Amino acid sequence: PRTDYFSTGSGAFQNGKLAVLINENTASASEIVAGAIQDLGRGIIVGRRSFGKGLVQEQFSFGDGSALNLTIARYYTPSGRSIQKSYKKGYDAYKHELDERMMDGELTGDRTSFQDSIEKAEGVTIQNSKKPKPSGGIQPDVFVKLDTAGYNKFYATLVSKKILSDYVFNVLTNKYNAGFIEQNINSFTLGDNDFKDFIGYIQRKNVQIDRFQLYNSKSVILSDLKALLCRYYLGDVGYYRSANQTDNAVKQALINLQ
Template sequence: MSSTPKSNFTYFIIALIAAFFGVILGATYEQNRSINSNSAFPSFAFNSSQKLDKILKVIKTNYVDSVNTDSLQSLAIEEILSGLDPHTIYLPPVQAKSQNENLEGNFEGIGIEYYVLNDTLLVTSVRENGPSEKAGLLKGDRIIAVNGENMVVKSDRDFIVNKLRGKKGSKLNVSVLRFGFNKPISLDIERGRIVVSSVDVAYLIKPEIGFIKITRFGANTAEDFSNELNALQKKGMKSLILDLRGNGGGYLSAATALADQFLGDNQLIVYTQGLHEPRTDYKSTSDGMFEKGRLIILIDEGTASASEILAGAIQDLDRGLVIGRRSFGKGLVQEQFGFGDGSAMNLTIARYYTPSGRSIQKSYSKGIKAYKDELNQRYEHGDYSSLDSALKDSIFLSQQKKFKTLKGRTVYGGGGIMPDIFVALDTSKFTDTYQQINASGLVSQYVYGKLTNSVNTSRFKTIDGFKNGYRFTDADYNGFLNYCSVKKVKVDKAQALVSKPLIVSQIKSILARYYFGEEGFYSIYTQNDDFVNTALTKL
């Protein structure tokens, strides 16, 4: 089960993602009052490492109001870690569990994707051979109750997860409204282990040209990628576009395993080193499946960490072209430290360096707040819209050091990876009307609330048939604008006309996902994608 639709039209992805792992900090409380009759105040016999434990004990037993000392302890830990670096962080148990599940690529649930439409859970996809399909749940069903309790969704995603996920083998009953039926349908579902591919989509975007998108590097990414790569090669793929935009990273091992697919034997992919960590080199093997084909990597400001390792190796070794905008700039390595209550801490133990010896970590000397705001500063400086501005960015210039690729090209360390070919952000269609419509989520609401039950797609047997045959007419577009007005979004007709290509593309893409999955979505979306079109011209 995962939320849909994905935010594929968000142009500014602020990725502050580190590798995720578990930790808790245990504490033993002990209070000793002074037996010195001359002292009016309690005193303690403890060393400095026990101070936090003692303070929390005193608060718990003496404070005027009830206090959750676990929350106070978390705050104290967070404050301590904030003095280190932006990617050394503390995660409470629920967050740690969720993030680890995302990286491990599996969880226990019922196997659906959904969209919250008017406080109701609309099923947008049912996993093939999964628990929900076996129970008879269908795409388009609206879940109105779980185990007899009304499912009115007015909370966050955790509310839905807590209702639908559970131990493998456990059962739940759902009541659903189904199009064409007069009364709710009751279904019993037995939860199971759901394995989610870490490859978002893989298909032939053109004859002999493959397109693969990955938004995280998890435990199964190397295997998933190999399977998809093999399938595309059997279909005649000779060139590949690998889309790492918005990929915030994940496991280092996954990034090096993917790099190995493209590189010859015994080439340095990356090395790590820290004060307490000796240099460790990661090199390619002779087992790569795509060592000769043409390769392009797409990156943007949301490309971080492990995905920067892969892009940096391809660039430094002149194996392929890197196209897009300057990456995030995270060159730190975290290690897991686990403790008993399931909470988590990411501790930075080393820096990583690309084959040419460059560290791409951007500066955090001005504090975490400035670090988090750095992407906004890039936008305000014009880095997203002009290569000249990006190259003259004062923050980037202050950190950059020159390095040489295998063939002698100049590349820069510090502040992220600068692409070989720059793709400017086209804001010409970003009108105020578009911004309001997008911020209100009305495109998805309209598609799932209006089009999925009214558009006859039975005549479109294939994705290409839908892509070439479905038309969203001027009358349809005016109907959508009227829908927006009813939903209290002020529509300027002139601005709506300027933004029409962008909005229509979104509508068609989301509708294609509903009927044909991720390949359907990207087949439509990439038609107007400047990154992809730039890559295609180079291939």
């Protein structure tokens, strides 16, 4: 049977401008919130199409201690959109659907529209009309393409070997103290001298350097190092205060809230 959920009208932020950031990893409850805010016109949705997980499961236990998770319902937004993305092409296609978004250009903005991706996934044609937005994840009001610049194989190697975090712990914490970070988090940046020191640290770790990819990732590396340094002293709040300064989705949200 259908169950409807209604807001109580006692929210803590009933007035004021609101932006919700989503991307392809935004799933389940967060999609329900984003979809409700979008359908009711309470705020804007910024980023990329969400994951598309809108199934409700219930666990049934057996006498031998095992259990079965059974899908019993689907979540819909107030306008009637199903959040769950399509299974029509089978389980394997569903499992690799995010890879497909990358390959066909949806995430990087090379594809003409979100509508194209839905039509491809569901095998249907969506006419341009006053119909509500199609089902299968939440479509943002403001699209922010995935920034792939600087994210190459060498950068991935540095991350997997924990070179970035080790450098912060072993080197940067000796150069920058907590007081400096707290007072200057919005203004200070890591520069060329820090990058040269980082290269020397990589060499001492006997990591084979691909200089082209290294310098291609320079801005990403320096931003990550600063964010990790802020996390060391100020926790996750410090990390995101730093990371948000270079986050394109955050920038677009601020622009659209003005």
